[in-house]
Amino acid sequence: MTATEGDVVDKGSSLKPKSLLGIRHVQMVLLFLAMLFAYAMRVNMSMAIVAMTDSNNENSFDWSMQTQSVILSSFFWGYIVLQIPAGEMAAKFGGSILITIVIAGNSTISLLIPLAAYYGGWQAVCACRVLQGLTQGFLFPSMHNLIGKWVPLEEKSRLGTFIYAGAQLGTALQLLVSGFLADYWGWSAIFYVNAALGAIWTAAYIILGSDSPQKSRMISDEEKLYIQTSLGQVGVQKKLNTPWKIIWTSLPFYALIVAHCGQNWGFWTLMTEMPSYMKQILDIKAIGFPFGFISDYVIKKKWVNISAARKISNTIGQWGPAFALIGLSYVPAGNVTLVVGLLTIVVGLNAGHYTGYLLVHIDMAPNFAGTMMGITNFFANIVSIISPLIAGLILQDETDLYQWRLVFYVSSAIYIGANLFFIIFATSKRQSWNEPNEADEAIEKKTEKVV
Numbered sequence: 001m002t003a004t005e006g007d008v009v010d011k012g013s014s015l016k017p018k019s020l021l022g023i024r025h026v027q028m029v030l031l032f033l034a035m036l037f038a039y040a041m042r043v044n045m046s047m048a049i050v051a052m053t054d055s056n057n058e059n060s061f062d063w064s065m066q067t068q069s070v071i072l073s074s075f076f077w078g079y080i081v082l083q084i085p086a087g088e089m090a091a092k093f094g095g096s097i098l099i100t101i102v103i104a105g106n107s108t109i110s111l112l113i114p115l116a117a118y119y120g121g122w123q124a125v126c127a128c129r130v131l132q133g134l135t136q137g138f139l140f141p142s143m144h145n146l147i148g149k150w151v152p153l154e155e156k157s158r159l160g161t162f163i164y165a166g167a168q169l170g171t172a173l174q175l176l177v178s179g180f181l182a183d184y185w186g187w188s189a190i191f192y193v194n195a196a197l198g199a200i201w202t203a204a205y206i207i208l209g210s211d212s213p214q215k216s217r218m219i220s221d222e223e224k225l226y227i228q229t230s231l232g233q234v235g236v237q238k239k240l241n242t243p244w245k246i247i248w249t250s251l252p253f254y255a256l257i258v259a260h261c262g263q264n265w266g267f268w269t270l271m272t273e274m275p276s277y278m279k280q281i282l283d284i285k286a287i288g289f290p291f292g293f294i295s296d297y298v299i300k301k302k303w304v305n306i307s308a309a310r311k312i313s314n315t316i317g318q319w320g321p322a323f324a325l326i327g328l329s330y331v332p333a334g335n336v337t338l339v340v341g342l343l344t345i346v347v348g349l350n351a352g353h354y355t356g357y358l359l360v361h362i363d364m365a366p367n368f369a370g371t372m373m374g375i376t377n378f379f380a381n382i383v384s385i386i387s388p389l390i391a392g393l394i395l396q397d398e399t400d401l402y403q404w405r406l407v408f409y410v411s412s413a414i415y416i417g418a419n420l421f422f423i424i425f426a427t428s429k430r431q432s433w434n435e436p437n438e439a440d441e442a443i444e445k446k447t448e449k450v451v
Helices: 005-016 023-052 065-081 083-093 095-136 139-150 153-185 190-206 221-231 246-249 251-273 275-280 282-300 306-328 336-355 357-364 365-396 399-425 436-448
Strands: none
Touching: 023 065, 023 095, 023 139, 023 153, 023 190, 023 282, 023 357, 065 083, 065 095, 065 221, 083 095, 083 246, 083 365, 095 139, 095 190, 095 436, 139 153, 139 221, 153 306, 153 336, 153 357, 221 275, 246 365, 251 306, 251 336, 251 357, 251 365, 251 399, 282 357, 306 336, 306 357, 306 399, 336 357, 357 365, 399 436
């Protein structure tokens, strides 16, 4: 029988090791740094290309704005391709192998980008960025797979938030540091520093990282039992066949797709149309962590169940920015303080999605969290490409306040609609198909033979 949400939390809590820090926390720090370095290498071209095309610099390139746009977008051409296969590969081979490929691959390619630019031109740079996008296609599916195996239920909100905050911190640090690196050592230093840091992480993860508590050589029996009991994964890990038909006919799963697409629409509209907000992005980290701790606390106290806690967090993360964006469109011209304040609110409140729909993948089916994340991220990143294009169609005149308001209203409406669908149809209840029994597997095999 499947345990209730409260029962799982109680069982896990009763077995919690006395030591405050364990091997699971080492894994979380490594995964946090993986997100940080992956996102740093994802956005490094945005800053580097400014220096690369500055005619005042030595070894600059005469690339038009159109060529620069192609280079900047080429990452996502590769990124979308492997989302769904990556989820299935994470379930089959484990997340640790794939996350190592992400950082090691991106680091190697970062090392080669300056040479590609000098000897192959913008076409070679595009090829490098496509390859980086391809390897980063493994990032979220493998990360969800590892969180699903390593993080106890009662710690999931805060540790999940901690890991994914690495993406925002990596983006912010890269944007802050790149200018200094380019000024002192030239633009190629941006890529070399990224490559060096990624290589150090890869070596550390090969030594310390592990696919699961069952496979870790360093974890204590006490900590392993605590994690496995909390997640209902006591015993030898079994490789399960992905229940594709059930997943694709699950309405709660479609709620995750809609919520993820709504999040990416709003976020990438901000990223592409208002890059100045990036100066305030560090506030995500400061505001984001309380979401994780508060969410874990209210679940532990049984004030609300896990599903309600996730929906509250997601509502704050999507409806908060929706209303702040509407307010932003009515800020008087020249009021920089109010603009910065509202953008900070948008970015800060949006951190609620880290303890919202992102964790529901793991709540519903930790055994297939990587596969589910691959599917939702595939559709959401198609939206990431479409949303700036729609904004560009609306903004025929960037000095027209009405057109800007329309962009904000569209993003706000999508935020509100996507979260409403999530509230109505999503659930954090562990799904029966997370652990298909032998009878189900036998039926599935017979069906495959007939087909």
